[in-house]
Amino acid sequence: MNRLIAEGDHLILEKVDYDKEEKTSGGIIIKKSQVLDGSFAEARIISMGKGLPISNGDIPEVDYKEGDIILYDARSRIGVHAECDIIRREHVIAVVDNETN
Numbered sequence: 001m002n003r004l005i006a007e008g009d010h011l012i013l014e015k016v017d018y019d020k021e022e023k024t025s026g027g028i029i030i031k032k033s034q035v036l037d038g039s040f041a042e043a044r045i046i047s048m049g050k051g052l053p054i055s056n057g058d059i060p061e062v063d064y065k066e067g068d069i070i071l072y073d074a075r076s077r078i079g080v081h082a083e084c085d086i087i088r089r090e091h092v093i094a095v096v097d098n099e100t101n
Contacts, residue, residue, distance in 0.1 A: 004084065006047040011092070013043035013072070013085045041074040042096055043085060051089065062089060069096040 006012045021029050045066050051059040064070055076091035 004047055004081075006049040006086075008049045009052045009089045010049045010078075011045055011070075011087050011089060012047040013070075013087065014046045015083065015085060016042045016044070016069075039073060039075060040071055040093065041085070042069055042071055044069050046084065049089075062092070064092065064095045070094065071096060 004012050023029050045064065045068050048066050051062070053059050070092050071094045072087055073091045073093060074085075076087055077085050078087060
């Protein structure tokens with residue numbers, strides 16, 4: 001696939017393999033499809049547009065970047081490609097923090 005470069009306030013997301021088995025710290029084997037609600041999805045940001053300016057001309061900053069894994073409202077997809085999803089910044093719910101303290 002050619003590299004897609006997002007424009008405006010769009011995010012291009014790499015789909016997560018929901019059938020891949022993972023082991024929790026307690027040794028339980030799960031699949032993401034067993035844990036996530038059908039309304040939400042996790043994905044890695046592969047390209048991010050610069051954003052759109054607000055009324056004063058500033059472009060609001062966000063707390064995520066390319067390479068981060070995010071949780072987003074799957075119903076908000078505005079485009080679906082064989083290997084990626086496309087959403088707008090406003091539909092990002094959270095950044096997934098996989099660090100353990």
